[in-house]
Amino acid sequence: MKAAAQFRSTMNRTIRTFFDDRGYTEVDTPSLSPTLIPEATIENFSTRFENPFMPSTDLYLIPSPEIYMKQLIANGFGSIYQISHCFRNSEQLGHIHNPEFSMLEYYTMDADEQDSIRITEELLTSLLDPSAPEDLKPPFARITVEKAMKHFTGIDLGQHQRQASLANEARKLGLSVPDEPESWEETFNRIFLTFVEPNLPQDKPLVLERYPSQIECLAKQDGWYRKRWELYIRGIEIANCYDEERDERVISDYYASEYAKLIQNRSESGSVIPDTDPDLATTFARMPQCSGVAIGLDRLQMVLMGKSDLQGVILFPLSDMLNSGYTRNL
Structure with a gap:
């Protein structure tokens, strides 16, 4: 496991150098939030803030830093990136799933999803040594x-x-x-x-692009497709990218639809319904033209190290922490 920790350290350092050299600003946004973007398919972890001098407040562990990174973009931060921990509840514990995971998210100003393909190819190239197998090397198949x-x-x-x-x-x-x-x-x-x-x-990293418009998300629509792609490496989904929607009406309608589905789903399951910020659509509509990419760093490290299971990548997988005596096996 020490080798995995050393690999992660080097990988994160290379990622930071890559974006710093290109003029991006690294940001550090909260993992706890009183509101979340409504996402009907994601279950959230909740907790409660207690203070003797203030009312108690429900808080949620973020499933993505998007909610805060887009606020920074709307307020003029320009191209930004972040390496963060994210949390999704009610997901399986498996060889490519852990409820707490590391994510790299980056937004490029004056760019669309096609520009993000090139940037992501360059990023992956920077993480590979010349002897890397061909099935890891850009250019991406599409x-x-x-x-x-x-x-x-x-x-x-x-x-x-x-x-x-x-x-x-x-x-x-x-x-x-x-x-x-x-x-x-x-x-x-x-x-x-x-x-x-x-x-x-x-045989090569693969970009699956132009998702049907019926798969609702905040990627811009182009006819009956959306300007979105996902990256697969060795058959594993690694990244997701949008040409970010900036039309306030479209964003507002999407959030209303997602929240309605969220309420229906949660009322049936009895799980938590996170609060949402009604001003998000107005804020996000102030963003300049940009494209955002989210990369699951645990999965990326897994494929770069030639492993097929997160057990060899994450130092403390939740599945193991739930079993007694895990510290003895590190």
């Missing part, structure tokens, strides 16, 4: 979600823009789709996670 779906399933997404139509295609592939309608995104995910993601080529 494929659209539409082409990937067509290649691995035969489904032409352009012809199946309605949930009922896509559900029929899923059933033809042998998948079970509920008779009671689910969302287009839910049906898409059934197909994608079963037939596409496991079969993505692994």
Whole structure:
């Protein structure tokens, strides 16, 4: 494990040098927040601030530093980056999952998602030595979600823009789709996670780009696609990127939709419903043109070290901490 700690130290130092040399400002934003961006698919850790001189306040561990980094961008900080710890509850403990994880997030001003591909290629190159295997080296291979779906399933997404139509295609592939309608995104995910993601080529790092607009997020829309990509290395999702949406109405509508879904989901499960800041949409709409990338550093380190499990990367995985006697095995 000492080798993993040394690798992480060197990796983080190289990341900081990479962005510092390009004029980015490193920031350090809170891990505890009284409000969060509403995200219906993410369960949050909650705690409570107690003070004898103030009212008690609910606080949440952030699932991403986005909520604070975008506020800095809106207030003129320019291109910024951060290495932080993030937290997501109710997720599996597994070889590529840990509820607490390290994230690198960076925002580039006057850039779109295509510019971010080049920057991320340069970043990965800076982390590799010349003898690194070819399946780790840029340039990235690239494929659209539409082409990937067509290649691995035969489904032409352009012809199946309605949930009922896509559900029929899923059933033809042998998948079970509920008779009671689910969302287009839910049906898409059934197909994608079963037939596409496991079969993505692994001979080069792969950018999967132009996600369908029905998969709601705050990446700008371009026709019936969104200006978003995800990076896979050795078949593992490593990064997510948007050309950031800056239209206040679009942002506000998205947050209202996510919050409504969040309330429905949490009322059924009984889990925590985090507070949200009603002024976020107004604030985020003040951002200049920019593109943001989030990279899971634990997973990145895992693939760079040639490992297939976070157990060899994270010094104190939660799965082990929950078992007695872990300190004896370091």
